[in-house]
Amino acid sequence: MQRRVGRPAVPVLSREVIARAALTLIDDVGAEGFSLAALGKRLGVRPSSFYNHVTGKDDILAGVRELVSDSIDARMFTELPWDEAMARWARGYRDAFAAHPPVISLLATTPVSGALRTLRMYDQVVTGLERGGWPSEMVIPVMVAVESFILGSALDVVAPPTMFDPGPLSADVPAFASAVAARDASAAEGGRPPADLAFEVGLASMIEGLRGALRSLESTR
Amino acid sequence: MQRRVGRPAVPVLSREVIARAALTLIDDVGAEGFSLAALGKRLGVRPSSFYNHVTGKDDILAGVRELVSDSIDARMFTELPWDEAMARWARGYRDAFAAHPPVISLLATTPVSGALRTLRMYDQVVTGLERGGWPSEMVIPVMVAVESFILGSALDVVAPPTMFDPGPLSADVPAFASAVAARDASAAEGGRPPADLAFEVGLASMIEGLRGALRSLESTR
DNA sequence: ACCTGAACACCGTTCAAGT
DNA sequence: ACCTGAACACCGTTCAAGT
Numbered sequence: 001m002q003r004r005v006g007r008p009a010v011p012v013l014s015r016e017v018i019a020r021a022a023l024t025l026i027d028d029v030g031a032e033g034f035s036l037a038a039l040g041k042r043l044g045v046r047p048s049s050f051y052n053h054v055t056g057k058d059d060i061l062a063g064v065r066e067l068v069s070d071s072i073d074a075r076m077f078t079e080l081p082w083d084e085a086m087a088r089w090a091r092g093y094r095d096a097f098a099a100h101p102p103v104i105s106l107l108a109t110t111p112v113s114g115a116l117r118t119l120r121m122y123d124q125v126v127t128g129l130e131r132g133g134w135p136s137e138m139v140i141p142v143m144v145a146v147e148s149f150i151l152g153s154a155l156d157v158v159a160p161p162t163m164f165d166p167g168p169l170s171a172d173v174p175a176f177a178s179a180v181a182a183r184d185a186s187a188a189e190g191g192r193p194p195a196d197l198a199f200e201v202g203l204a205s206m207i208e209g210l211r212g213a214l215r216s217l218e219s220t221r
Numbered sequence: 222m223q224r225r226v227g228r229p230a231v232p233v234l235s236r237e238v239i240a241r242a243a244l245t246l247i248d249d250v251g252a253e254g255f256s257l258a259a260l261g262k263r264l265g266v267r268p269s270s271f272y273n274h275v276t277g278k279d280d281i282l283a284g285v286r287e288l289v290s291d292s293i294d295a296r297m298f299t300e301l302p303w304d305e306a307m308a309r310w311a312r313g314y315r316d317a318f319a320a321h322p323p324v325i326s327l328l329a330t331t332p333v334s335g336a337l338r339t340l341r342m343y344d345q346v347v348t349g350l351e352r353g354g355w356p357s358e359m360v361i362p363v364m365v366a367v368e369s370f371i372l373g374s375a376l377d378v379v380a381p382p383t384m385f386d387p388g389p390l391s392a393d394v395p396a397f398a399s400a401v402a403a404r405d406a407s408a409a410e411g412g413r414p415p416a417d418l419a420f421e422v423g424l425a426s427m428i429e430g431l432r433g434a435l436r437s438l439e440s441t442r
Numbered sequence: 443a444c445c446t447g448a449a450c451a452c453c454g455t456t457c458a459a460g461t
Numbered sequence: 462a463c464c465t466g467a468a469c470a471c472c473g474t475t476c477a478a479g480t
Contacts, residue, residue: 035453036453037453053463057455116390119390123397126400130396136403137407139404152369176340176347179358205431206426209425225479225480268473269474
Protein backbone atom coordinates (compact mmCIF):
# COMPACT_ATOMS: atom_id res chain seq x y z
CA MET A 1 0.00 0.00 0.00
CA GLN A 2 2.77 2.41 0.89
CA ARG A 3 4.86 3.66 -1.99
CA ARG A 4 8.56 4.41 -1.78
CA VAL A 5 9.71 7.97 -2.46
CA GLY A 6 10.84 8.93 -5.93
CA ARG A 7 9.28 8.55 -9.32
CA PRO A 8 7.29 5.32 -9.72
CA ALA A 9 8.14 2.94 -12.58
CA VAL A 10 4.70 3.44 -14.12
CA PRO A 11 2.69 6.60 -13.39
CA VAL A 12 -0.27 6.06 -11.06
CA LEU A 13 -2.07 9.30 -11.83
CA SER A 14 -3.36 11.24 -14.83
CA ARG A 15 -5.87 14.03 -15.27
CA GLU A 16 -8.44 11.48 -16.39
CA VAL A 17 -7.83 9.07 -13.51
CA ILE A 18 -8.07 11.91 -11.03
CA ALA A 19 -11.33 13.23 -12.47
CA ARG A 20 -12.99 9.81 -12.48
CA ALA A 21 -11.95 9.07 -8.91
CA ALA A 22 -13.16 12.52 -7.85
CA LEU A 23 -16.57 11.93 -9.43
CA THR A 24 -17.13 8.63 -7.66
CA LEU A 25 -15.81 10.04 -4.40
CA ILE A 26 -18.29 12.89 -4.55
CA ASP A 27 -21.07 10.47 -5.43
CA ASP A 28 -20.13 8.36 -2.42
CA VAL A 29 -19.47 10.87 0.31
CA GLY A 30 -21.20 14.02 -0.91
CA ALA A 31 -19.88 17.44 -1.77
CA GLU A 32 -18.85 18.34 1.78
CA GLY A 33 -16.86 15.12 2.25
CA PHE A 34 -14.73 15.83 -0.79
CA SER A 35 -11.15 16.85 -0.10
CA LEU A 36 -7.76 16.29 -1.69
CA ALA A 37 -6.79 14.24 1.33
CA ALA A 38 -9.78 11.93 0.89
CA LEU A 39 -9.17 11.68 -2.85
CA GLY A 40 -5.51 10.88 -2.25
CA LYS A 41 -6.43 8.12 0.16
CA ARG A 42 -8.67 6.52 -2.47
CA LEU A 43 -5.93 6.62 -5.06
CA GLY A 44 -3.18 5.55 -2.66
CA VAL A 45 -1.34 8.80 -3.16
CA ARG A 46 -0.35 11.93 -1.23
CA PRO A 47 -2.34 15.10 -1.95
CA SER A 48 0.76 16.85 -3.25
CA SER A 49 1.02 14.35 -6.11
CA PHE A 50 -2.01 15.84 -7.80
CA TYR A 51 -0.07 18.97 -8.62
CA ASN A 52 1.94 17.08 -11.22
CA HIS A 53 -1.25 16.67 -13.28
CA VAL A 54 -3.66 19.45 -12.41
CA THR A 55 -3.28 23.03 -11.24
CA GLY A 56 -5.29 22.49 -8.07
CA LYS A 57 -8.66 21.61 -6.63
CA ASP A 58 -10.61 23.83 -9.04
CA ASP A 59 -8.97 22.13 -11.95
CA ILE A 60 -10.02 18.74 -10.61
CA LEU A 61 -13.61 19.94 -10.40
CA ALA A 62 -13.35 21.23 -13.96
CA GLY A 63 -12.36 17.71 -14.95
CA VAL A 64 -15.41 16.33 -13.18
CA ARG A 65 -17.58 18.82 -15.03
CA GLU A 66 -16.14 17.71 -18.36
CA LEU A 67 -16.83 14.10 -17.48
CA VAL A 68 -20.47 14.80 -16.74
CA SER A 69 -20.97 17.19 -19.66
CA ASP A 70 -19.46 14.79 -22.13
CA SER A 71 -22.32 12.37 -21.57
CA ILE A 72 -24.81 14.90 -22.92
CA ASP A 73 -25.88 14.16 -26.47
CA ALA A 74 -26.94 16.92 -28.88
CA ARG A 75 -26.86 15.03 -32.15
CA MET A 76 -30.64 14.91 -32.29
CA PHE A 77 -30.53 18.51 -33.53
CA THR A 78 -29.10 17.34 -36.82
CA GLU A 79 -32.09 15.17 -37.66
CA LEU A 80 -35.18 16.09 -35.67
CA PRO A 81 -37.36 19.22 -35.83
CA TRP A 82 -35.97 21.83 -33.44
CA ASP A 83 -38.77 21.54 -30.90
CA GLU A 84 -38.58 17.77 -30.60
CA ALA A 85 -34.78 17.87 -30.49
CA MET A 86 -34.93 20.50 -27.74
CA ALA A 87 -37.17 18.32 -25.59
CA ARG A 88 -34.86 15.33 -25.91
CA TRP A 89 -31.71 17.39 -25.37
CA ALA A 90 -33.20 18.92 -22.23
CA ARG A 91 -34.09 15.52 -20.74
CA GLY A 92 -30.65 14.10 -21.47
CA TYR A 93 -28.97 17.20 -20.08
CA ARG A 94 -30.94 17.00 -16.87
CA ASP A 95 -30.44 13.24 -16.57
CA ALA A 96 -26.68 13.63 -16.88
CA PHE A 97 -26.62 15.78 -13.76
CA ALA A 98 -29.40 13.95 -11.96
CA ALA A 99 -27.22 10.84 -12.13
CA HIS A 100 -24.78 12.57 -9.77
CA PRO A 101 -26.86 14.62 -7.34
CA PRO A 102 -24.05 15.74 -5.03
CA VAL A 103 -22.07 16.95 -8.02
CA ILE A 104 -24.75 19.37 -9.08
CA SER A 105 -24.23 21.83 -6.28
CA LEU A 106 -20.45 21.71 -6.67
CA LEU A 107 -20.66 22.52 -10.36
CA ALA A 108 -23.65 24.84 -10.39
CA THR A 109 -21.39 27.71 -9.47
CA THR A 110 -19.58 27.55 -12.81
CA PRO A 111 -22.37 26.58 -15.22
CA VAL A 112 -20.60 27.13 -18.48
CA SER A 113 -17.30 25.46 -19.10
CA GLY A 114 -15.18 26.79 -21.90
CA ALA A 115 -14.23 23.27 -22.80
CA LEU A 116 -14.19 22.60 -26.51
CA ARG A 117 -16.59 19.67 -26.16
CA THR A 118 -19.14 21.96 -24.54
CA LEU A 119 -18.77 24.56 -27.27
CA ARG A 120 -19.29 21.84 -29.85
CA MET A 121 -22.54 20.89 -28.15
CA TYR A 122 -23.67 24.52 -28.27
CA ASP A 123 -22.72 24.61 -31.93
CA GLN A 124 -25.00 21.67 -32.67
CA VAL A 125 -27.91 23.23 -30.81
CA VAL A 126 -27.40 26.57 -32.56
CA THR A 127 -27.29 24.90 -35.96
CA GLY A 128 -30.48 22.99 -35.26
CA LEU A 129 -32.35 26.11 -34.12
CA GLU A 130 -31.32 28.08 -37.20
CA ARG A 131 -32.33 25.21 -39.42
CA GLY A 132 -35.69 25.36 -37.64
CA GLY A 133 -36.18 28.96 -38.71
CA TRP A 134 -35.06 30.94 -35.67
CA PRO A 135 -33.48 34.32 -36.52
CA SER A 136 -29.81 34.30 -35.65
CA GLU A 137 -29.92 36.95 -32.90
CA MET A 138 -32.57 34.90 -31.06
CA VAL A 139 -30.76 31.59 -31.13
CA ILE A 140 -28.46 32.11 -28.15
CA PRO A 141 -31.18 33.58 -25.93
CA VAL A 142 -33.48 30.66 -26.74
CA MET A 143 -30.77 28.11 -25.98
CA VAL A 144 -29.67 29.85 -22.79
CA ALA A 145 -33.27 30.14 -21.58
CA VAL A 146 -33.79 26.40 -21.90
CA GLU A 147 -30.41 25.67 -20.36
CA SER A 148 -31.18 27.93 -17.40
CA PHE A 149 -34.38 26.02 -16.82
CA ILE A 150 -32.51 22.72 -16.98
CA LEU A 151 -29.83 23.80 -14.51
CA GLY A 152 -32.40 25.25 -12.14
CA SER A 153 -34.36 22.01 -12.33
CA ALA A 154 -31.22 20.00 -11.60
CA LEU A 155 -30.68 22.09 -8.49
CA ASP A 156 -34.26 21.43 -7.50
CA VAL A 157 -33.65 17.68 -7.68
CA VAL A 158 -30.95 18.04 -5.07
CA ALA A 159 -32.89 20.48 -2.88
CA PRO A 160 -33.78 19.18 0.53
CA PRO A 161 -37.45 18.22 0.59
CA THR A 162 -38.27 20.55 3.47
CA MET A 163 -41.84 20.79 2.40
CA PHE A 164 -43.06 17.43 3.50
CA ASP A 165 -43.68 17.44 7.17
CA PRO A 166 -47.02 18.84 8.27
CA GLY A 167 -47.23 19.99 11.87
CA PRO A 168 -47.21 23.57 13.09
CA LEU A 169 -46.15 25.00 9.74
CA SER A 170 -49.22 23.81 7.89
CA ALA A 171 -51.42 25.99 10.00
CA ASP A 172 -49.48 29.07 8.93
CA VAL A 173 -49.44 28.30 5.22
CA PRO A 174 -52.57 26.23 4.60
CA ALA A 175 -52.85 26.74 0.84
CA PHE A 176 -49.23 25.76 0.33
CA ALA A 177 -49.48 22.72 2.60
CA SER A 178 -52.53 21.31 0.87
CA ALA A 179 -51.07 21.98 -2.58
CA VAL A 180 -47.95 20.01 -1.61
CA ALA A 181 -50.15 17.16 -0.40
CA ALA A 182 -52.08 17.18 -3.68
CA ARG A 183 -48.84 17.22 -5.67
CA ASP A 184 -47.40 14.31 -3.67
CA ALA A 185 -50.54 12.26 -4.09
CA SER A 186 -50.49 12.91 -7.81
CA ALA A 187 -46.80 12.02 -8.11
CA ALA A 188 -47.26 8.84 -6.09
CA GLU A 189 -50.14 7.81 -8.32
CA GLY A 190 -48.00 8.26 -11.39
CA GLY A 191 -45.08 6.52 -9.69
CA ARG A 192 -42.71 9.41 -10.39
CA PRO A 193 -40.55 11.60 -8.18
CA PRO A 194 -42.41 14.82 -7.34
CA ALA A 195 -39.64 16.94 -8.88
CA ASP A 196 -40.26 15.33 -12.27
CA LEU A 197 -43.72 16.85 -12.49
CA ALA A 198 -42.29 20.36 -12.35
CA PHE A 199 -39.63 19.56 -14.92
CA GLU A 200 -42.10 18.06 -17.38
CA VAL A 201 -44.70 20.80 -17.08
CA GLY A 202 -42.03 23.48 -17.31
CA LEU A 203 -40.29 21.93 -20.28
CA ALA A 204 -43.49 21.33 -22.21
CA SER A 205 -44.70 24.85 -21.48
CA MET A 206 -41.49 26.56 -22.44
CA ILE A 207 -41.22 24.69 -25.72
CA GLU A 208 -44.87 25.30 -26.53
CA GLY A 209 -44.37 28.99 -25.79
CA LEU A 210 -41.26 29.08 -27.97
CA ARG A 211 -43.20 27.47 -30.81
CA GLY A 212 -45.76 30.24 -30.55
CA ALA A 213 -43.07 32.92 -30.46
CA LEU A 214 -41.44 31.54 -33.59
CA ARG A 215 -44.79 31.41 -35.38
CA SER A 216 -45.48 35.07 -34.69
CA LEU A 217 -41.95 36.01 -35.71
CA GLU A 218 -42.48 34.26 -39.01
CA SER A 219 -45.90 35.78 -39.64
CA THR A 220 -44.66 39.35 -39.15
CA ARG A 221 -41.86 38.82 -41.62
CA MET B 222 -10.26 48.96 18.30
CA GLN B 223 -9.17 46.14 20.58
CA ARG B 224 -11.75 44.93 23.05
CA ARG B 225 -10.95 43.74 26.53
CA VAL B 226 -11.81 40.15 27.42
CA GLY B 227 -15.11 39.40 29.11
CA ARG B 228 -18.67 40.26 28.29
CA PRO B 229 -19.05 43.74 26.79
CA ALA B 230 -21.42 46.24 28.38
CA VAL B 231 -23.61 46.31 25.30
CA PRO B 232 -23.61 43.35 22.86
CA VAL B 233 -21.82 44.02 19.57
CA LEU B 234 -23.29 41.09 17.67
CA SER B 235 -26.66 39.62 16.82
CA ARG B 236 -27.87 37.20 14.18
CA GLU B 237 -29.13 40.13 12.14
CA VAL B 238 -25.93 42.16 12.40
CA ILE B 239 -23.87 39.13 11.42
CA ALA B 240 -26.03 38.36 8.38
CA ARG B 241 -25.95 41.94 7.10
CA ALA B 242 -22.20 42.20 7.48
CA ALA B 243 -21.78 38.83 5.76
CA LEU B 244 -23.88 39.97 2.80
CA THR B 245 -21.88 43.15 2.23
CA LEU B 246 -18.61 41.27 2.75
CA ILE B 247 -19.55 38.74 0.07
CA ASP B 248 -20.64 41.55 -2.24
CA ASP B 249 -17.29 43.25 -1.72
CA VAL B 250 -14.79 40.41 -1.83
CA GLY B 251 -16.68 37.62 -3.59
CA ALA B 252 -17.66 34.16 -2.47
CA GLU B 253 -14.12 32.81 -2.22
CA GLY B 254 -12.92 35.71 -0.07
CA PHE B 255 -15.58 35.06 2.53
CA SER B 256 -14.37 33.58 5.81
CA LEU B 257 -15.23 33.89 9.46
CA ALA B 258 -11.86 35.50 10.02
CA ALA B 259 -12.58 38.18 7.40
CA LEU B 260 -16.08 38.70 8.76
CA GLY B 261 -14.72 39.00 12.27
CA LYS B 262 -12.23 41.61 11.19
CA ARG B 263 -15.02 43.71 9.68
CA LEU B 264 -17.05 43.55 12.83
CA GLY B 265 -14.09 44.05 15.16
CA VAL B 266 -14.61 40.69 16.72
CA ARG B 267 -12.92 37.28 17.05
CA PRO B 268 -14.36 34.46 14.91
CA SER B 269 -15.25 32.48 18.03
CA SER B 270 -17.71 35.20 19.08
CA PHE B 271 -20.09 34.24 16.32
CA TYR B 272 -20.91 31.00 18.06
CA ASN B 273 -22.85 32.87 20.70
CA HIS B 274 -25.40 33.86 18.05
CA VAL B 275 -25.32 31.29 15.24
CA THR B 276 -24.51 27.60 15.06
CA GLY B 277 -21.72 28.08 12.52
CA LYS B 278 -20.84 29.21 9.04
CA ASP B 279 -23.79 27.47 7.38
CA ASP B 280 -26.15 29.24 9.72
CA ILE B 281 -24.63 32.58 8.77
CA LEU B 282 -25.22 31.80 5.10
CA ALA B 283 -28.79 30.82 5.93
CA GLY B 284 -29.16 34.29 7.44
CA VAL B 285 -27.84 35.85 4.24
CA ARG B 286 -30.35 33.83 2.26
CA GLU B 287 -33.18 35.07 4.43
CA LEU B 288 -32.03 38.65 3.94
CA VAL B 289 -32.06 38.31 0.15
CA SER B 290 -35.28 36.29 0.02
CA ASP B 291 -37.12 38.72 2.24
CA SER B 292 -36.84 41.39 -0.43
CA ILE B 293 -38.92 39.30 -2.83
CA ASP B 294 -42.50 40.50 -3.09
CA ALA B 295 -45.36 38.12 -3.88
CA ARG B 296 -48.32 40.30 -2.97
CA MET B 297 -49.15 40.86 -6.64
CA PHE B 298 -50.76 37.41 -6.61
CA THR B 299 -53.56 38.73 -4.45
CA GLU B 300 -54.72 41.29 -6.98
CA LEU B 301 -53.46 40.55 -10.49
CA PRO B 302 -54.38 37.73 -12.88
CA TRP B 303 -52.10 34.75 -12.24
CA ASP B 304 -50.09 35.11 -15.46
CA GLU B 305 -49.34 38.78 -14.98
CA ALA B 306 -48.53 38.24 -11.31
CA MET B 307 -46.18 35.39 -12.25
CA ALA B 308 -44.25 37.60 -14.66
CA ARG B 309 -43.78 40.32 -12.05
CA TRP B 310 -42.89 37.88 -9.30
CA ALA B 311 -40.29 36.25 -11.52
CA ARG B 312 -38.61 39.57 -12.35
CA GLY B 313 -38.52 40.65 -8.74
CA TYR B 314 -37.19 37.25 -7.66
CA ARG B 315 -34.40 37.37 -10.22
CA ASP B 316 -33.60 41.00 -9.44
CA ALA B 317 -33.23 40.21 -5.74
CA PHE B 318 -30.43 37.77 -6.52
CA ALA B 319 -28.98 39.73 -9.42
CA ALA B 320 -28.38 42.58 -6.96
CA HIS B 321 -25.82 40.34 -5.22
CA PRO B 322 -24.06 38.34 -7.92
CA PRO B 323 -21.41 36.69 -5.74
CA VAL B 324 -24.10 35.55 -3.33
CA ILE B 325 -25.93 33.56 -5.98
CA SER B 326 -23.38 30.79 -6.26
CA LEU B 327 -23.05 30.51 -2.48
CA LEU B 328 -26.78 30.11 -2.04
CA ALA B 329 -27.66 28.17 -5.16
CA THR B 330 -26.67 24.98 -3.45
CA THR B 331 -29.57 25.25 -1.02
CA PRO B 332 -32.31 26.77 -3.15
CA VAL B 333 -35.22 26.33 -0.83
CA SER B 334 -35.01 27.64 2.68
CA GLY B 335 -37.50 26.32 5.17
CA ALA B 336 -37.78 29.78 6.64
CA LEU B 337 -41.29 30.79 7.50
CA ARG B 338 -41.06 33.94 5.39
CA THR B 339 -40.24 31.83 2.35
CA LEU B 340 -43.13 29.47 3.00
CA ARG B 341 -45.43 32.47 3.29
CA MET B 342 -44.28 33.63 -0.12
CA TYR B 343 -45.04 30.20 -1.55
CA ASP B 344 -48.42 30.33 0.10
CA GLN B 345 -49.25 33.57 -1.69
CA VAL B 346 -48.17 32.19 -5.05
CA VAL B 347 -50.16 29.00 -4.52
CA THR B 348 -53.26 30.94 -3.57
CA GLY B 349 -52.96 33.13 -6.66
CA LEU B 350 -52.57 30.17 -8.98
CA GLU B 351 -55.59 28.39 -7.54
CA ARG B 352 -57.62 31.56 -7.84
CA GLY B 353 -56.55 31.62 -11.47
CA GLY B 354 -58.10 28.21 -12.07
CA TRP B 355 -55.15 25.84 -11.77
CA PRO B 356 -56.05 22.40 -10.37
CA SER B 357 -54.51 21.90 -6.96
CA GLU B 358 -52.15 19.04 -7.90
CA MET B 359 -50.64 21.21 -10.66
CA VAL B 360 -50.00 24.29 -8.56
CA ILE B 361 -46.70 23.23 -6.97
CA PRO B 362 -45.21 21.87 -10.21
CA VAL B 363 -46.10 25.10 -12.00
CA MET B 364 -44.56 27.24 -9.28
CA VAL B 365 -41.44 25.09 -9.01
CA ALA B 366 -40.98 25.10 -12.79
CA VAL B 367 -40.96 28.89 -12.88
CA GLU B 368 -38.74 29.07 -9.80
CA SER B 369 -36.25 26.65 -11.38
CA PHE B 370 -36.06 28.86 -14.44
CA ILE B 371 -35.48 31.92 -12.26
CA LEU B 372 -32.70 30.31 -10.25
CA GLY B 373 -31.03 28.93 -13.36
CA SER B 374 -31.21 32.38 -14.92
CA ALA B 375 -29.68 33.94 -11.83
CA LEU B 376 -26.78 31.50 -12.12
CA ASP B 377 -26.42 32.47 -15.74
CA VAL B 378 -26.04 36.12 -14.76
CA VAL B 379 -23.02 35.21 -12.68
CA ALA B 380 -21.54 32.81 -15.25
CA PRO B 381 -18.23 33.91 -16.69
CA PRO B 382 -18.78 35.25 -20.20
CA THR B 383 -16.41 32.79 -21.82
CA MET B 384 -18.17 33.07 -25.10
CA PHE B 385 -16.95 36.41 -26.24
CA ASP B 386 -13.48 36.17 -27.58
CA PRO B 387 -13.15 35.04 -31.17
CA GLY B 388 -9.83 33.56 -32.19
CA PRO B 389 -9.05 29.91 -32.74
CA LEU B 390 -12.26 28.69 -31.14
CA SER B 391 -14.52 30.40 -33.64
CA ALA B 392 -13.14 28.29 -36.44
CA ASP B 393 -14.17 25.13 -34.62
CA VAL B 394 -17.68 26.25 -33.75
CA PRO B 395 -18.65 28.71 -36.48
CA ALA B 396 -22.42 28.59 -36.04
CA PHE B 397 -22.10 29.19 -32.32
CA ALA B 398 -19.60 32.01 -32.73
CA SER B 399 -21.71 33.92 -35.23
CA ALA B 400 -24.87 33.41 -33.18
CA VAL B 401 -23.10 34.92 -30.14
CA ALA B 402 -22.01 37.87 -32.27
CA ALA B 403 -25.58 38.39 -33.49
CA ARG B 404 -26.89 38.15 -29.94
CA ASP B 405 -24.34 40.68 -28.66
CA ALA B 406 -25.12 43.12 -31.44
CA SER B 407 -28.82 42.82 -30.72
CA ALA B 408 -28.30 43.30 -26.99
CA ALA B 409 -26.04 46.30 -27.52
CA GLU B 410 -28.66 47.87 -29.79
CA GLY B 411 -31.32 47.46 -27.13
CA GLY B 412 -28.90 48.69 -24.46
CA ARG B 413 -29.46 45.63 -22.27
CA PRO B 414 -27.15 43.01 -20.81
CA PRO B 415 -27.05 39.95 -23.11
CA ALA B 416 -28.25 37.67 -20.29
CA ASP B 417 -31.49 39.68 -20.06
CA LEU B 418 -32.55 38.58 -23.53
CA ALA B 419 -32.56 34.92 -22.50
CA PHE B 420 -34.47 35.67 -19.33
CA GLU B 421 -37.14 37.67 -21.09
CA VAL B 422 -37.67 35.23 -23.95
CA GLY B 423 -37.70 32.29 -21.54
CA LEU B 424 -40.09 33.90 -19.09
CA ALA B 425 -42.51 35.05 -21.79
CA SER B 426 -42.44 31.63 -23.44
CA MET B 427 -42.97 29.66 -20.27
CA ILE B 428 -45.88 31.79 -19.17
CA GLU B 429 -47.44 31.69 -22.64
CA GLY B 430 -47.03 27.91 -22.63
CA LEU B 431 -48.59 27.67 -19.19
CA ARG B 432 -51.56 29.75 -20.35
CA GLY B 433 -52.09 27.27 -23.16
CA ALA B 434 -51.80 24.31 -20.81
CA LEU B 435 -54.37 25.80 -18.45
CA ARG B 436 -56.77 26.47 -21.34
CA SER B 437 -56.64 22.87 -22.50
CA LEU B 438 -57.06 21.63 -18.95
CA GLU B 439 -60.18 23.75 -18.64
CA SER B 440 -61.64 22.69 -21.98
CA THR B 441 -61.33 18.97 -21.22
CA ARG B 442 -63.13 19.38 -17.93
C1' DA C 443 -24.96 36.48 28.50
C1' DC C 444 -21.23 37.46 25.48
C1' DC C 445 -16.75 38.45 24.54
C1' DT C 446 -11.29 36.94 24.16
C1' DG C 447 -7.54 33.82 23.47
C1' DA C 448 -5.51 29.41 23.21
C1' DA C 449 -5.94 25.12 21.14
C1' DC C 450 -7.68 21.55 17.84
C1' DA C 451 -8.14 18.99 13.56
C1' DC C 452 -8.25 19.78 8.90
C1' DC C 453 -7.60 22.17 4.65
C1' DG C 454 -5.13 23.39 -0.11
C1' DT C 455 -0.67 24.42 -1.84
C1' DT C 456 4.55 24.81 -2.30
C1' DC C 457 8.81 22.81 -2.72
C1' DA C 458 13.04 20.25 -1.87
C1' DA C 459 14.51 15.53 -2.02
C1' DG C 460 14.45 11.11 -4.12
C1' DT C 461 14.36 7.81 -8.15
C1' DA D 462 8.76 13.02 -15.18
C1' DC D 463 6.38 11.91 -11.03
C1' DC D 464 6.16 10.50 -6.53
C1' DT D 465 6.97 11.41 -1.00
C1' DG D 466 7.37 14.14 3.10
C1' DA D 467 7.98 18.30 5.53
C1' DA D 468 6.37 22.78 5.90
C1' DC D 469 3.22 26.85 5.17
C1' DA D 470 -0.77 29.80 5.85
C1' DC D 471 -5.41 29.49 6.59
C1' DC D 472 -9.73 27.43 7.83
C1' DG D 473 -14.03 26.39 11.04
C1' DT D 474 -15.01 25.02 15.63
C1' DT D 475 -14.53 24.09 20.77
C1' DC D 476 -13.93 25.62 25.21
C1' DA D 477 -11.99 27.59 29.40
C1' DA D 478 -11.38 32.11 31.31
C1' DG D 479 -12.95 36.67 32.08
C1' DT D 480 -16.50 40.30 33.11
